[in-house]
Amino acid sequence: MTSEELFQNIRKKTSFLCVGLDTDFNKIPRALLDTEYPVYEFNKRIIDATEDLVVAYKPNLAFYETLGAAGWMSLEMTINYIRKNFPDIFLIADAKRGDIGNTSKMYANAFFRSLDFDAVTLSPYMGRDSIQPYLSFANKWSVILGLTSNAGSEDFQQLRISGDEFLYEKVLRAAKEWGTIDNTMFVVGATRADHMRSVRKIVPEHFLLVPGIGAQGGSLEEVFSDGSNNRCGLLVNVSRSIIYADGTNRFEITARQRAIEYRDQMEALLIKAKLI
Amino acid sequence: MTSEELFQNIRKKTSFLCVGLDTDFNKIPRALLDTEYPVYEFNKRIIDATEDLVVAYKPNLAFYETLGAAGWMSLEMTINYIRKNFPDIFLIADAKRGDIGNTSKMYANAFFRSLDFDAVTLSPYMGRDSIQPYLSFANKWSVILGLTSNAGSEDFQQLRISGDEFLYEKVLRAAKEWGTIDNTMFVVGATRADHMRSVRKIVPEHFLLVPGIGAQGGSLEEVFSDGSNNRCGLLVNVSRSIIYADGTNRFEITARQRAIEYRDQMEALLIKAKLI
Numbered sequence: 001m002t003s004e005e006l007f008q009n010i011r012k013k014t015s016f017l018c019v020g021l022d023t024d025f026n027k028i029p030r031a032l033l034d035t036e037y038p039v040y041e042f043n044k045r046i047i048d049a050t051e052d053l054v055v056a057y058k059p060n061l062a063f064y065e066t067l068g069a070a071g072w073m074s075l076e077m078t079i080n081y082i083r084k085n086f087p088d089i090f091l092i093a094d095a096k097r098g099d100i101g102n103t104s105k106m107y108a109n110a111f112f113r114s115l116d117f118d119a120v121t122l123s124p125y126m127g128r129d130s131i132q133p134y135l136s137f138a139n140k141w142s143v144i145l146g147l148t149s150n151a152g153s154e155d156f157q158q159l160r161i162s163g164d165e166f167l168y169e170k171v172l173r174a175a176k177e178w179g180t181i182d183n184t185m186f187v188v189g190a191t192r193a194d195h196m197r198s199v200r201k202i203v204p205e206h207f208l209l210v211p212g213i214g215a216q217g218g219s220l221e222e223v224f225s226d227g228s229n230n231r232c233g234l235l236v237n238v239s240r241s242i243i244y245a246d247g248t249n250r251f252e253i254t255a256r257q258r259a260i261e262y263r264d265q266m267e268a269l270l271i272k273a274k275l276i
Numbered sequence: 277m278t279s280e281e282l283f284q285n286i287r288k289k290t291s292f293l294c295v296g297l298d299t300d301f302n303k304i305p306r307a308l309l310d311t312e313y314p315v316y317e318f319n320k321r322i323i324d325a326t327e328d329l330v331v332a333y334k335p336n337l338a339f340y341e342t343l344g345a346a347g348w349m350s351l352e353m354t355i356n357y358i359r360k361n362f363p364d365i366f367l368i369a370d371a372k373r374g375d376i377g378n379t380s381k382m383y384a385n386a387f388f389r390s391l392d393f394d395a396v397t398l399s400p401y402m403g404r405d406s407i408q409p410y411l412s413f414a415n416k417w418s419v420i421l422g423l424t425s426n427a428g429s430e431d432f433q434q435l436r437i438s439g440d441e442f443l444y445e446k447v448l449r450a451a452k453e454w455g456t457i458d459n460t461m462f463v464v465g466a467t468r469a470d471h472m473r474s475v476r477k478i479v480p481e482h483f484l485l486v487p488g489i490g491a492q493g494g495s496l497e498e499v500f501s502d503g504s505n506n507r508c509g510l511l512v513n514v515s516r517s518i519i520y521a522d523g524t525n526r527f528e529i530t531a532r533q534r535a536i537e538y539r540d541q542m543e544a545l546l547i548k549a550k551l552i
């Protein structure tokens with residue numbers, strides 16, 4: 001998928017919502033626990049209830065790996081289900097990998113070939129040759145950590161480096177040269193909306209993947225106001241406050257209601273910005 | 277395992293060798309491809325041929341994930357085989373994870389509970405709260421990336437930050453306060469032996485996990501001379517130049533010969549330093 005195709009999907013759905021499939025086995029309603037792959041069954045019901053309201057899903061690998069081979073099966077089944085039924089959905093593996101070149105090639109193969117993800121989140125700490133193998137896959141995306149939404153982002157990402165810029169700014173400035181706006185996005189947390197303007201000075205055209213809305217407290221209006229560009233340029237991720245909004249076996253109905261609320265807010269913002 | 281127990285294992289085996297199980301399906305001899313879990317069968321033969329010469333094994337997660345659920349099964353079987361037969365081996369998951377707290381907790385559970393690893397490699401980019409969940413597991417280790425062995429380590433790790441230190445030095449200085457010498461190690465690449473002395477000024481007592489010997493060209497003598505401490509303080513990892521030394525179905529015999537060569541060099545260094 002190109003950035004233009006992603007923008008057209010946003011226009012079609014009047015939404016730039018990404019739902020994080022951080023599916024925790026311990027939070028799944030009991031009724032599902034008798035099935036062979038409860039995590040997959042949970043995901044399937046969330047997907048069926050929200051697919052018309054979102055442009056992307058983002059399974060978080062940790063939640064599948066903690067279940068071992070069965071977890072990996074659930075992930076694979078989830079991806080295949082989306083690919084088969086909803087081919088225009090953008091699929092992000094939230095994996096935050098980063099390793100030497102020959103290892104990155106293996107991870108890229110895992111996420112882009114063994115599993116048919118469109119994108120994978122990556123940590124920049126090991127530098128260019130740790131990212132390059134992912135960028136060599138046609139029509140696949142690297143989503144590189146810039147400024148994350150957790151408190152620990154202050155420890156290193158917000159250190160001043162020589163030339164009086166923050167480390168995360170240096171990361172954006174360097175990494176935007178490695179790929180293009182059609183294969184590179186950056187993670188920028190919504191809880192740091194004050195940093196969003198400086199991010200946009202460095203990468204005005206790139207899509208940003210924005211966590212931190214919902215359970216983590218960021219404001220959608222502020223993110224859009226400071227972070228959108230003339231093709232929207234944002235995928236806003238919400239996980240827990242949609243998929244765990246309701247712990248009963250009616251969870252997908254409540255999840256849909258929450259997703260509609262986000263979609264409606266996003267639609268209003270897109271209309272106001274004359275993007276739809 | 278404590279750092280003292282690890283040192284005693286090093287003394288007993290006169291070796292501080294870690295063998296990286298970066299087992300590439302495409303490099304496995306044909307004779308093994310008829311078995312149900314070729315990667316596990318390969319690992320088993322490498323392990324049986326080298327277990328008396330090494331103190332640690334380090335499976336690289338990418339090589340298993342690229343095979344999907346079957347790869348995860350091979351990993352699980354490998355770990356269980358080592359645990360059952362060679363209980364004093366230190367087991368490192370080379371995963372380079374790093375995410376927000378609730379996700380880190382899931383990864384920690386994946387590597388320390390679902391799989392019984394002793395340690396996991398972690399990326400520091402997201403800061404303290406991305407590492408803390410791993411440190412809360414008793415008798416388990418966080419192996420935090422400091423200065424890696426690839427060319428890309430120059431991109432960010434070797435940037436000067438305020439106070440005229442490198443980013444990787446700041447990472448070491450901060451991260452050593454998060455845990456203890458009994459639950460924290462650092463990755464420091466052997467290809468940067470000139471940096472080893474500055475690392476030792478910051479973390480004199482910690483164990484270091486050192487990649488970059490062998491296929492990547494680092495010198496064992498230099499690493500030991502600049503990086504060892506009074507309890508050795510080093511785990512030197514070798515992957516490809518041991519496990520792929522011989523592409524035929526005699527691969528484990530050649531792997532053992534290579535491991536003996538490394539052990540002999542290490543023994544000589546430990547004797548010279550009066551550590552055995």
